Amino acid sequence: TVSLLFKKGYIGSLTLDHRILMGAMHLGIEGDREQLNQLKAFYSERAKGGAALIITGGAAVLPSGGGDHMYCLTEQDHRVQLQELIEAVHLARGKMALQLQHNGRYAKSSETGLEPVAPSAIMSKVTKERPVALSTKEIHDIRDAFVNGAVFAESAGFDAVELMGSEGYLLNQFLSPLTNQREDKYGGDFYKRMALPLEIVSGIRKSLGSDYPVIYRMSGDDYMDGSTTRAETVQFARELAKHGVDALNVGVGWHESRVPTVAAIVRAGAFAHVASEIRQAVNIPVIGANRIHTPECADDVLNQQLMDFVAPARPWLADASFAQKAKTGGREELNVCISCNQECLDHTMGHPPSPVGCLVNPRTGHEWKWGLKDRDHHGQQRQNIAVVGGGIAGLAAAKALAEKCERVTLFEAKGQLGGQFLLASQIPGKENFLETIRFYKTSLERLNVNVKLSYQPAIDELRAFDKVIIATGVEPNIPRLLKGTDLPHVAAYSDILSKTVTLGKRIAIVGGGGIGCDLAHFIAESQAEQSHRVDVTVISRSPKPAKRVGPTTRWVLISKLRQLGVNILKGFECKEITEDGVWVQNNDGQQFIEADQVILCTGQTENRELFDALKGHVPIETIGGSDIASELNAAKAIQQAYSLIYDS
Ligand code: SF4
Known part of the structure; x- marks a missing residue:
C-alpha cells in the first residue's frame, strides 16, 4: 500500500501538507512572560520538525476554568503572548490551532482562587473538591466565553481553533449523566446534555462564518461506568458535524477513569477502533491520538482508514522532528517516546505542576537556552x-x-x-x-x-x-547487615533480569520500590504467559509500595500486580533470610514468608x-x-x- 501519511489533508478551509498533527499538551510554562521565548522556541522547533498542525495546550476561556500555568483569555497580557506565539510559529512556517478549554470540576480552587464550577455539584475525585452547580446565566457566560475565544483565535492569526470537550473537562461533564444531573435546558435527556457544546459551535459559526476551521476534541469513550453511551457518543458526533464542526479529534478516558489510556502497557493503536467508529458515522475528518507513538503505527491506522489524521502528543516531546524523520526515512534516528510519563504527564499532574521535559530527549524544555546546535568550534x-x-x-x-x-x-x-x-x-x-x-x-x-x-x-x-x-x-546494593544475603537461593534483581539465574516457585522480593514492583510484574507476567504457577511476594518497607513511581503510572502498576495475584506486604521490615524463606516484621510482630528464592531489590x-x-x-x-x-x-x-x- 502507498502510505497515506504524507498525503495532503483538509480540515474545513485549512490545507495541511500531511496527516501528522501535534496534539495538545500543557508545558507548565504557559502564561509566564519570562518563559515566552522558551515556549516560542519549543513550538518553532516542532513546526520546523514537520508538524502539519500544532494544537496548543488548552487556554482557559474564563478564570474559573483555568489553573496554574494555563493561558487565560480574559487576561490581556496572555492574549498578547499568544499573539506573539502564533507569529513565531508562522515564522517557522508552521500552522497552529488554539485549544479552548474550561476545566469545570477539574479546576482546583488552590490554583484559580475561585470555587470550581460544574453542571452539577458532584465531588471530583481528581481534585477532592465539590464544585458549585452553574446557574443558567453562568452557563451562558461560559458559552459566550468559548465563542469569544474563537473570535480571538481568528483575529490573532491562529489557523484553527479546537474546543476541548474530552478527558472529563467541562464540556464533557455536560454530556455525561454522571456529572450532569441538571433539570433545566442544559440537563436531562441527551439532547439537553448536548445543548451547551452545540450552542458554542453555533455561536462560533454565527460570529466567524463558515470558513474558520473548528475542531472539536470529543470523548470517544469516557471509560466511566454509567457515563455517555456509545450510541449517544455517535449521535453527538453527528450533531457536531451538522452544527458546523470541521473535524473531530477523538480522545478517550477521563482523568478519573481506571482504564489505562496513556500507560506504556497499553498496546500501540489500542484506541484506533474508537476513532474509527466515529469516523463511520460522520462525513468530516476524524483525528485520533492515544498510543500512536511511532510512524509505523500512524501509517497503519491511516492505511486501515480508521482515521484521517493522527495527533500524537508525547512523541513530539521525544523528538521535535517526528514527522520529518518519518517522511525522510530517518526512522533509525527517531527518538521514540517510551510512554514513561516521568518528565511530562507526571510533571503536568504534579502538586504543584512543573515544566514539562522528556526523559529520552534532554533538549525538550531547554530549546531556547541551548539554542540550535553550534557545530562550529x-x-x-x-x-x-x-x-x-x-x-x-x-x-x-x-x-x-x-x-x-x-x-x-x-x-x-x-x-x-x-x-x-x-x-x-x-x-x-x-x-x-x-x-x-x-x-x-x-x-x-x-x-x-x-x-x-x-x-x-x-x-x-x-x-x-x-x-x-x-x-x-x-x-x-546488598544490605550487609541483613542476615542470610549470602545464601545460595538469594539473587539480585539484575541476575533475574539478565537471566543468569533460574526462577524459583515461591519468590520473595525484598524491597517494594519501583524496581521491586517492576520485577514482580516481570516475573508474574512471564510465568503466567508460560502457564507456570509461581507465588510472588513483595516485601515493602514503605506502606506505599512503588512510592517514587510517578502518579500517572503507579496506579497502573499496582493494579496490574493485584491482577496477576502478586502478594504485597506493606510496611514490613525484612529481618532475616533463612534457607526456607524470610522473617519480616511490622508493628504487630513477626511473620515468616516461605520462599525458595529471595530477590534483593534493596537499592544500588x-x-x-x-x-x-x-x-x-x-x-x-x-x-x-x-x-x-x-x-x-x-x-x-x-x-x-x-x-x-x-x-x-
Ligand atoms: Fe514520552 Fe517519557 Fe518523554 Fe514523556 S518523558 S514524552 S512519556 S519518553
Missing part, C-alpha cells in the same frame, strides 16, 4: 574525551559531546550498550527502552564516536585523554572505583548512577549528561 582545539560506561548517561554524554564537536571515545565493559536501561527493557511495558538505546547508538555512529565494546580501558590509557567522563553506573551503590583511581591525574566528571546511586533515575542521568556539556 570557534577555532578552539577539539578535545579528546573518554566516556567510560555505555549506559544511558554515558550514551547521552557521548552524543552531547560529539554534537559539540569533541573527539569522543566511549568504553563499555559489556558486549552491549544500554546498561540498566537494557536490563529494564525486559519489564512488560518497557520494551521500548530498546528504541532509546537504538536511537543513541545510531546517533553516535553518525557523529563518529569511537565506541569500544567489551573493553575496560587501563588507567594509563585513560590518563592520555584531555578529560574523562565517568558513567560507570551502579551495582545492586555507585560504582566509584574508577573515580578513585583517576582522581588527580586527569580532569574528571562523574554522571548518572555513578554520581549519586540513591537517586537512580534515568531522566536525571540523561539530563545531567546534557547539562554538563550544554550548560558549560
Whole structure:
C-alpha cells in the first residue's frame, strides 16, 4: 500500500501538507512572560520538525476554568503572548490551532482562587473538591466565553481553533449523566446534555462564518461506568458535524477513569477502533491520538482508514522532528517516546505542576537556552574525551559531546550498550527502552564516536585523554547487615533480569520500590504467559509500595500486580533470610514468608572505583548512577549528561 501519511489533508478551509498533527499538551510554562521565548522556541522547533498542525495546550476561556500555568483569555497580557506565539510559529512556517478549554470540576480552587464550577455539584475525585452547580446565566457566560475565544483565535492569526470537550473537562461533564444531573435546558435527556457544546459551535459559526476551521476534541469513550453511551457518543458526533464542526479529534478516558489510556502497557493503536467508529458515522475528518507513538503505527491506522489524521502528543516531546524523520526515512534516528510519563504527564499532574521535559530527549524544555546546535568550534582545539560506561548517561554524554564537536571515545565493559536501561527493557511495558538505546547508538555512529565494546580501558590509557567522563553506573546494593544475603537461593534483581539465574516457585522480593514492583510484574507476567504457577511476594518497607513511581503510572502498576495475584506486604521490615524463606516484621510482630528464592531489590551503590583511581591525574566528571546511586533515575542521568556539556 502507498502510505497515506504524507498525503495532503483538509480540515474545513485549512490545507495541511500531511496527516501528522501535534496534539495538545500543557508545558507548565504557559502564561509566564519570562518563559515566552522558551515556549516560542519549543513550538518553532516542532513546526520546523514537520508538524502539519500544532494544537496548543488548552487556554482557559474564563478564570474559573483555568489553573496554574494555563493561558487565560480574559487576561490581556496572555492574549498578547499568544499573539506573539502564533507569529513565531508562522515564522517557522508552521500552522497552529488554539485549544479552548474550561476545566469545570477539574479546576482546583488552590490554583484559580475561585470555587470550581460544574453542571452539577458532584465531588471530583481528581481534585477532592465539590464544585458549585452553574446557574443558567453562568452557563451562558461560559458559552459566550468559548465563542469569544474563537473570535480571538481568528483575529490573532491562529489557523484553527479546537474546543476541548474530552478527558472529563467541562464540556464533557455536560454530556455525561454522571456529572450532569441538571433539570433545566442544559440537563436531562441527551439532547439537553448536548445543548451547551452545540450552542458554542453555533455561536462560533454565527460570529466567524463558515470558513474558520473548528475542531472539536470529543470523548470517544469516557471509560466511566454509567457515563455517555456509545450510541449517544455517535449521535453527538453527528450533531457536531451538522452544527458546523470541521473535524473531530477523538480522545478517550477521563482523568478519573481506571482504564489505562496513556500507560506504556497499553498496546500501540489500542484506541484506533474508537476513532474509527466515529469516523463511520460522520462525513468530516476524524483525528485520533492515544498510543500512536511511532510512524509505523500512524501509517497503519491511516492505511486501515480508521482515521484521517493522527495527533500524537508525547512523541513530539521525544523528538521535535517526528514527522520529518518519518517522511525522510530517518526512522533509525527517531527518538521514540517510551510512554514513561516521568518528565511530562507526571510533571503536568504534579502538586504543584512543573515544566514539562522528556526523559529520552534532554533538549525538550531547554530549546531556547541551548539554542540550535553550534557545530562550529570557534577555532578552539577539539578535545579528546573518554566516556567510560555505555549506559544511558554515558550514551547521552557521548552524543552531547560529539554534537559539540569533541573527539569522543566511549568504553563499555559489556558486549552491549544500554546498561540498566537494557536490563529494564525486559519489564512488560518497557520494551521500548530498546528504541532509546537504538536511537543513541545510531546517533553516535553518525557523529563518529569511537565506541569500544567489551573493553575496560587501563588507567594509563585513560590518563592520555584531555578529560574523562565517568558513567560507570551502579551495582545492586546488598544490605550487609541483613542476615542470610549470602545464601545460595538469594539473587539480585539484575541476575533475574539478565537471566543468569533460574526462577524459583515461591519468590520473595525484598524491597517494594519501583524496581521491586517492576520485577514482580516481570516475573508474574512471564510465568503466567508460560502457564507456570509461581507465588510472588513483595516485601515493602514503605506502606506505599512503588512510592517514587510517578502518579500517572503507579496506579497502573499496582493494579496490574493485584491482577496477576502478586502478594504485597506493606510496611514490613525484612529481618532475616533463612534457607526456607524470610522473617519480616511490622508493628504487630513477626511473620515468616516461605520462599525458595529471595530477590534483593534493596537499592544500588555507585560504582566509584574508577573515580578513585583517576582522581588527580586527569580532569574528571562523574554522571548518572555513578554520581549519586540513591537517586537512580534515568531522566536525571540523561539530563545531567546534557547539562554538563550544554550548560558549560
Ligand atoms: Fe514520552 Fe517519557 Fe518523554 Fe514523556 S518523558 S514524552 S512519556 S519518553
